[in-house]
């Protein structure tokens with residue numbers, strides 16, 4: 001083992017511990033639902049930290065679809081999709097999403113992360129400009145880093161700042177504005193109507209990462225673009241299959257030419273194997289349920305209201321959220337980690353989010369109500385939050 005590397009790694013880890021930024025991994029031994037079991041502990045904890053918005057991750061119908069596909073077709077695709085790993089189920093899933101989202105075509109990637117990291121550098125060149133919100137997700141940031149285009153960062157959801165960046169980029173060959181639809185750490189929503197209007201004025205294409213809008217925003221959870229009625233004006237929509245859909249994967253939805261070109265040039269599609277049959281089949285079932293059972297997202301929103309009002313009545317600061325993403329703002333990293341520990345002792349899983357996921361001094365517990373929670377779950381969690389909040393002087 002190389003000592004220089006080992007010393008570097010140990011030094012980095014020591015710093016993370018000293019700055020209260022070290023995040024231990026929690027291992028779950030049951031299906032991810034409103035309650036979960038943690039390794040080494042038989043007690044079920046109320047789970048307020050998953051992105052399983054509609055409760056589909058543990059849904060028996062998705063599990064059934066996954067098992068049937070694995071038994072009928074196999075465990076894996078056997079090759080990257082452009083060689084001989086393109087399964088009928090991949091095509092079926094893409095057609096289903098395209099019809100659900102009313103777009104010409106869709107390409108599924110291994111994850112939302114790879115969809116961003118694979119798409120952004122593929123559709124931009126050195127003489128282009130990418131104009132990106134300051135709080136965009138890490139996978140957008142990495143996609144921009146992989147691109148040769150010039151990058152301008154505009155102030156979070158600030159339309160004056162976006163306009164300034166667009167003006168400054170008028171010398172570029174193409175302009176691409178990229179924003180999250182729903183911001184993953186604060187739960188606020190990008191003003192897509194205003195962004196599209198500015199993009200039109202400055203001849204820019206628009207890409208929306210709707211990882212947290214899919215299944216949540218718009219009719220039947222079609223997404224944030226549909227919530228604003230601007231889906232015809234968005235050139236590229238990214239969705240994930242790992243949150244509301246309950247499985248894993250990501251997709252790009254847009255024009256036939258966009259998808260056709262990504263199939264020729266997007267590197268994760270060309271050089272990394274596609275999802276196995278079980279995943280594709282479970283995703284198909286998840287999208288079908290989202291389309292056919294609007295009561296799922298109605299329950300999510302009713303639960304969100306109950307949970308957020310409960311926290312706010314107790315005096316917690318839930319920031320600027322407009323969606324189910326419910327941060328409980330604390331600020332100090334050590335205090336946030338302590339709150340997480342105390343809540344866990346009370347039977348509540350509410351994970352701390354610290355730097356680099358959010359800025360330093362902006363630590364929070366990120367809580368996520370889902371359609372799978374009951375009022376009793378929330379009441380129990382609120383009682384625990386009250387005790388812990390008082391103990392730590394948060395309320």
Ligand code: PMP
Nearest residue numbers: 111112113137184211240242249
């Ligand atoms: N974009 C955003 C805004 C996200 O929050 C996430 C997940 N954290 C992703 C992309 C990546 O999605 P996936 O987990 O499917 O890779």
